[in-house]
Amino acid sequence: MDAEKILKDVNEIFIDVLDNEDIVLTRESSAKDIEEWDSLNHIQLVVAIEKHFKQRFTSSEIQNWKNVGEMCDAIAAKQNQ
Amino acid sequence: MLKGQEYTQLFQVTDKVYNGFIETFKDTNPLHTDDLFAKEKSFSGKVMHGNILNGFLSYFIGECLPQKNVIIQTQEIKYNLPVYLNDKLNFYAIVEDVFESVNTVEFKFYFSNENNKKVAKGKIQIGII
Numbered sequence: 001m002d003a004e005k006i007l008k009d010v011n012e013i014f015i016d017v018l019d020n021e022d023i024v025l026t027r028e029s030s031a032k033d034i035e036e037w038d039s040l041n042h043i044q045l046v047v048a049i050e051k052h053f054k055q056r057f058t059s060s061e062i063q064n065w066k067n068v069g070e071m072c073d074a075i076a077a078k079q080n081q
Numbered sequence: 082m083l084k085g086q087e088y089t090q091l092f093q094v095t096d097k098v099y100n101g102f103i104e105t106f107k108d109t110n111p112l113h114t115d116d117l118f119a120k121e122k123s124f125s126g127k128v129m130h131g132n133i134l135n136g137f138l139s140y141f142i143g144e145c146l147p148q149k150n151v152i153i154q155t156q157e158i159k160y161n162l163p164v165y166l167n168d169k170l171n172f173y174a175i176v177e178d179v180f181e182s183v184n185t186v187e188f189k190f191y192f193s194n195e196n197n198k199k200v201a202k203g204k205i206q207i208g209i210i
Contacts, residue, residue: 058181
């Protein structure tokens with residue numbers, strides 16, 4: 001799956017989990033840019049991402065994510081393992 | 082908690098549970114309080130409030146797991162069959178998934194009655210805090 005498709009899928013997950021059809025993610029998007037992206041919703045986002053991409057991350061891996069781009073890079077890296 | 086771990090618990094909708102629910106939440110809809118009304122709607126008697134089962138779920142998460150540092154994050158439940166006063170319910174839950182990254186555990190569960198019929202089933206997601 002290429003980077004564009006990963007970002008598109010992640011965007012759809014954000015729209016669904018955060019219940020906000022207006023979300024348009026870029027690689028630079030972070031929790032500061034999306035009001036609903038709080039600590040509780042972050043858990044639901046990670047769970048949904050892990051289910052969707054059939055991947056598992058560690059807590060230290062997700063703590064390194066500073067923005068959506070790093071999240072997508074981590075997903076791509078797992079796919080290439 | 083590990084994927085595949087199973088838990089069982091017996092619950093009963095006693096008078097105390099039923100009356101306590103009504104006393105607390107004031108839902109006196111005749112389906113839940115009037116045998117005649119319920120029978121006119123093709124039930125065997127007054128139907129217990131579905132959310133009584135959510136109380137049992139709360140007990141399971143709060144009291145029956147090996148650790149107390151837990152919080153319910155999401156839950157969904159589907160009611161398949163009515164539950165009546167004094168019904169004994171077998172509760173079964175299995176750890177369906179574990180998300181170590183966010184300290185989250187997902188269970189599938191069901192309640193079955195004394196006729197081994199599933200009266201409700203669903204999923205519940207908890208966080209380890």
